Amino acid sequence: MLQIKLPASSETGNVKEYFSGHYQTYEINVQAACDHKFRFAYADLAAPGGANDIAAFKKTQLSQMIQKLSQRRFAIGHDAYVCSKTLLTLFSCVEKDDPSKDAFNFYLCQMRICIEQTFGIMTGKLRILRQPFQIHLKNVGKVLMCITRLHNFCINEGNAYLNSIEDN
Amino acid sequence: MEYSTFIKFCDIISPKILVTDEMSRRRTGKDAVTIENMRHCLLRWLVGGSYLDIRLSSGISPANFYACIYKCMDAILESEAMAYKFPSTAKELDEATQVFESFSSQAE
Numbered sequence: 001m002l003q004i005k006l007p008a009s010s011e012t013g014n015v016k017e018y019f020s021g022h023y024q025t026y027e028i029n030v031q032a033a034c035d036h037k038f039r040f041a042y043a044d045l046a047a048p049g050g051a052n053d054i055a056a057f058k059k060t061q062l063s064q065m066i067q068k069l070s071q072r073r074f075a076i077g078h079d080a081y082v083c084s085k086t087l088l089t090l091f092s093c094v095e096k097d098d099p100s101k102d103a104f105n106f107y108l109c110q111m112r113i114c115i116e117q118t119f120g121i122m123t124g125k126l127r128i129l130r131q132p133f134q135i136h137l138k139n140v141g142k143v144l145m146c147i148t149r150l151h152n153f154c155i156n157e158g159n160a161y162l163n164s165i166e167d168n
Numbered sequence: 169m170e171y172s173t174f175i176k177f178c179d180i181i182s183p184k185i186l187v188t189d190e191m192s193r194r195r196t197g198k199d200a201v202t203i204e205n206m207r208h209c210l211l212r213w214l215v216g217g218s219y220l221d222i223r224l225s226s227g228i229s230p231a232n233f234y235a236c237i238y239k240c241m242d243a244i245l246e247s248e249a250m251a252y253k254f255p256s257t258a259k260e261l262d263e264a265t266q267v268f269e270s271f272s273s274q275a276e
Binding site: 037039041043073110126127128130145150152154158161 | 177
């Protein structure tokens, strides 16, 4: 979720759509994927903050990219998504009682944490993301795309902090 | 961002934001905002700086400040070198698979 200032009624037809009941703020739903080097492989503004994750995910090209993955290649997703042949999600609720499924969840989480780290590194570096965006709604996408690309560029060019993690 | 990275970043987006000094002088009577100054504005703004502080150190007006940062952003978004790369080839997928395996605490 990307926090924004209260959009003006001139910026959007439905201001309430941007209000996230869960976080109690005005937000935009961002769908992103990262690779093993904490670089964004994909990022996009998917829907207003009031939309649920699965509806937002289906709107993006990311869902089609994941569907096109070759055999025995999987993407790992949040448990809000629907599990498919190429998208793995966590077992939830009663299913977790089964020890083998619980173990599966444990190993999946070890890899899924990668996206959390990616966002952590990005927000730690580009601290404009630590506060609600104070810009016009139409420019939010442009700024986010620019930030994620800059984050990738910094990693590609060698970041001392990330290199030290890899060495260890 | 290290100095060498900043220079490389400048090289990537420079051609798209370059303004001719002579044309700028004819139009406004002043020199154009330098490319380094534009990128300085963008980077400082993205790392959490206030436009009030940044525009003073850069010596440009608020309107010009936002014009500069959006110009730089457009250049970044148009750049092929900075585009996202979703792993699609077998080699890229194999590399990603191997590294993700190593993230598991009990990978063999």
